[in-house]
Amino acid sequence: MTTTVPANAATMRPLIVLLSTFTGLQLLRGTMSSDVIPSNCMRLTTFNYHYTPTYRLEALDSDKNSPGFTFRFSVQAQSDAHLKLSSTPDAQKSPVTIEIVLGAGANSFSAVRRKPKKTAVDLSNNTPLILSKTEMRSFTLILNGELLTVYANSSSLPILSYEDSSVVDMSYISFGAWNNVAVEWSFDCKDAEVPESPPLDPVLRLKRTYWSRYDPFNPPVLDNSTLTVDVSLSLIHVNLNAKDGIFTMRGKFEVEWRDQKLQWNPEEYGNIGVLNFKHRVIWMPEFELLDVPKSESTILEDRSVRLYHNGSAKWTSLGNVETWCDVDVSDWPADQHECHIHIGLRSHPDTIQLKFAQSPNMSTLETTGLEWEVISITSDENILIGSNETQTQSFKLHITMKRAQTPFMLVFFIPLFVSFGVLMSSYIIAPQHKCRLALVTSCIVVLNLLLIFEDVMLPALPQGTPRIMKITSCLLVMAVLQLVFHSFNAHLVNLSSPAPSMVKNMAKKSWMKYLHQGAHDTLFSEDITDQDFHQFDQADDCQTNLEGREVDMNKYHWALVSRALDMVTFLLSFFILPFLLSPM
Structure with a gap:
């Protein structure tokens, strides 16, 4: 028996394929599309690795008829949207905290991190481009017994599923971000009308404009130019332990450089001409004490820096230096010694040029009741040490001092x-x-x-x-x-x-x-x-x-x-x- 195919069947096949493709695209769009956030939602913005005060999950429960907690929220960020769950209002006092990171690793994966850890490896899942810096993306967090699940954009399968006995005790949530990342949050959308949030703060708008692609770990130079770092020093206290051969110095370091990537017009950002940073939000030189067996990552205490609209950065900090000194006590107690302090940067020797802006200031040095009197202090600049692969840009201070002889x-x-x-x-x-x-x-x-x-x-x-x-x-x-x-x-x-x-x-x-x-x-x-x-x-x-x-x-x-x-x-x-x- 021969089956006859209608003549119009051949013409219908391309149409069916086209409709199937269109339907798949629509489904895909439904998964990744942004949601229209109503104006009666709570909104907040987080910046850098800090968490907001906690919110009680019971008050944010979107489905009170279901067991556990259901928390729906929306996020707009280029990466690294952080949530922290705790059992106490003060997360630092919580015995266990659970951190949820969406779009970690440059928006490539998401993770659940328990503190203290139970296992060496955190729970993570590849979620490329889960977040967007131009549109809101919706998520749902569900806590049910010992199970924690996170769903993205009303998807049927969770992007994260974590089971732990501590999930039962989680009653509070707080919001955060990562260094140099701004995250906008929207949650607790209610039927009652809530006034819209005020216009974006000029400081936040400035940070979002200039810090979205800023790398604080590389020198801020353009076109392979050289960054000059000017250093000035005011001595406060010096001492030499001649018995152990240890020289200590305390002084005020003033460091200045020009950030070529952070320059703005104050009139466009609410006449903001100066920004103060307490954390490493912009690039800062990392000084290290060289030629000693043990050295801290930096010799300066305060990490505060002032950034001006023209890119000029000024960093003033007290610093403590402790290093070896060759001691010759042949003329003791009328002895005189020259101690050397070798300070350098462990990275980018071809890009950064260290320079002493002026001779070290000794007018601020303590002079009463001291064992030693500073005679002179000089400096050598632009010293390159090490091999080609591990070269270090550095400078060396030479401090000459003599002992106060009267008591001896x-x-x-x-x-x-x-x-x-x-x-x-x-x-x-x-x-x-x-x-x-x-x-x-x-x-x-x-x-x-x-x-x-x-x-x-x-x-x-x-x-x-x-x-x-x-x-x-x-x-x-x-x-x-x-x-x-x-x-x-x-x-x-x-x-x-x-x-x-x-x-x-x-x-x-x-x-x-x-x-x-x-x-x-x-x-x-x-x-x-x-x-x-x-x-x-x-x-x-x-x-x-x-x-x-x-x-x-x-x-x-x-x-x-x-x-x-x-x-x-x-x-x-x-x-x-x-x-x-x-x-x-």
């Missing part, structure tokens, strides 16, 4: 001068007198304590031995030698054996009169006259009579030797010690 002179040098004077004055005391040994012993104790204190104050491994330690050590050696000589001289005075003939012959010389006086003082503590000296000169016996006193000539000769040794050691101490200390 009082603490260290006065005991040294007093000890030296006591050691020299001990020669006027008779060798056999106990006070002489007591003075020298006291000096030895003081010098030992001073040497220990100096060792505590100085670095563990200095580059050179400090001069003051050499002086203290030499005085200590001299005091010990004096103690030995004084003890030996005291022993000589008490000898009764005959002295060598050379001593006897020299004792008869006329120029030995002063030594005779010393020997006489040693034995009698009285002045010797010329007649007495003549009697000693003519005496050959072991005993002689002087003014009715019996004098043992052997002891007298040893007393002469003792006074001669005293004179020699005194001259050596007084003249040779300064000579030995001079090259130190």
